[in-house]
Amino acid sequence: MNSEHDIPNSSTMRVEVQRYRPELDARPWWQAFDVPYTNDTSVLEALQYIKDELDSSLSFRWSCRMAICGSCGFMINGVPKLGCKSFLRDYGALKIAALDNFPIERDLVADISGFVEKLETVKPYLMREDPSDLDTSVPISRAFNQTPQQLSLYKQFSQCINCGICYAACPQFGRDPEFLGPAALTLAYRYNQDSRDQGKKDRMPLLNAEEGVWGCTFVGYCSEVCPKSVDPAAAINQGKAASAIDYALNLVQLGGDK
Amino acid sequence: MSDLNVGRTTAKEYHRSHEPIVWSLFGAGGMVVAFLMPAVVIFIGFFLSLGLVDNDAVSFERVIGFASSWWGKCYLAILIIPTLYHVAHRIFHGLHDMHVKGPGSLLAILFYGGSTLLSIFVLYLLWGIG
Ligand code: SF4
Ligand code: FES
Numbered sequence: 001m002n003s004e005h006d007i008p009n010s011s012t013m014r015v016e017v018q019r020y021r022p023e024l025d026a027r028p029w030w031q032a033f034d035v036p037y038t039n040d041t042s043v044l045e046a047l048q049y050i051k052d053e054l055d056s057s058l059s060f061r062w063s064c065r066m067a068i069c070g071s072c073g074f075m076i077n078g079v080p081k082l083g084c085k086s087f088l089r090d091y092g093a094l095k096i097a098a099l100d101n102f103p104i105e106r107d108l109v110a111d112i113s114g115f116v117e118k119l120e121t122v123k124p125y126l127m128r129e130d131p132s133d134l135d136t137s138v139p140i141s142r143a144f145n146q147t148p149q150q151l152s153l154y155k156q157f158s159q160c161i162n163c164g165i166c167y168a169a170c171p172q173f174g175r176d177p178e179f180l181g182p183a184a185l186t187l188a189y190r191y192n193q194d195s196r197d198q199g200k201k202d203r204m205p206l207l208n209a210e211e212g213v214w215g216c217t218f219v220g221y222c223s224e225v226c227p228k229s230v231d232p233a234a235a236i237n238q239g240k241a242a243s244a245i246d247y248a249l250n251l252v253q254l255g256g257d258k
Numbered sequence: 259m260s261d262l263n264v265g266r267t268t269a270k271e272y273h274r275s276h277e278p279i280v281w282s283l284f285g286a287g288g289m290v291v292a293f294l295m296p297a298v299v300i301f302i303g304f305f306l307s308l309g310l311v312d313n314d315a316v317s318f319e320r321v322i323g324f325a326s327s328w329w330g331k332c333y334l335a336i337l338i339i340p341t342l343y344h345v346a347h348r349i350f351h352g353l354h355d356m357h358v359k360g361p362g363s364l365l366a367i368l369f370y371g372g373s374t375l376l377s378i379f380v381l382y383l384l385w386g387i388g
Contacts, residue, residue: 121270171355205272208272208274209272209275212275214277217354217355219353219355235303240281242284247278247279248278
């Protein structure tokens, strides 16, 4: 891992990193480093180089190094991206900061607890009217088969890695932190679309709210930055159609909630 | 943001938004603008102005005859009214995105009320023709 850092004659890049140590700093500030890099050095590796070789006090989150754990989201030159999926070769100079729209815990570590709480709020799990269907204490007695068509209704929306990058991109979330936001609304829609699920009526009140799909003005930047091509803006807009139908049904007392 | 739950003793309550009403009108307007408006633009903007169709095709008598028939009235109402709501909705949310907001719901009343008044006016005019 360190070997590529030691390649002689490799070029170096000026990397500015936003620092914020709550016990020392009144406000975030920028610290500059010169980082050697090669063709395959990722932004995450650049940060690791800084921590290993230049300033061990730098804090940032990471785990998988392969765009699947969702923990290395940063603002890279003002654009929210995964550090492990961005490469120095694509930049002339770098400015790395914690994800926008979240409080900063320390340095590049954004406090995403509000985001995680929103993901929980939408009940992102299969629900059945008969709870014995999901009873894990007895051996599974039947399969809930799904056709490829049924799978295709939600497959794309189930690729989310909960990185929060779409929240850093969303101007509505930036203005109103109560907005459930792209990933949580996509997740709710994903379970509503799953033929095995029967919990739609529990999730519709969330989608139907101003803090739900109606808080979105279809800016679409979330879909542009999503590293997994989930297209949350599409899920939210399909959710708007579902919510409008729910509204009409409720109006003529045929369903929906209060 | 991180402390959504701090000091919150009960779960947050979510209330149904009435946005579906204006959003449905906005959607209907979008369909009209996408499917009907191009024909209108091409006919008036290109065919007529380039002289590709005879000017008599849009003589006063023919146009008033069209607008007097019940299907002509329907067509004009469908062409104009949802489009008004579409435009109002888009500008209203565009202003929100640009951080322009009036006191209370003034802007909402202005845009949706305005398109409602204009719609009534259009119906009144169509009613009076022929
Ligand atoms: S929808 Fe995309 S950007 Fe948003 S949390 Fe999921 S993977 Fe990340
Ligand atoms: S380290 Fe896991 S997504 Fe980047």
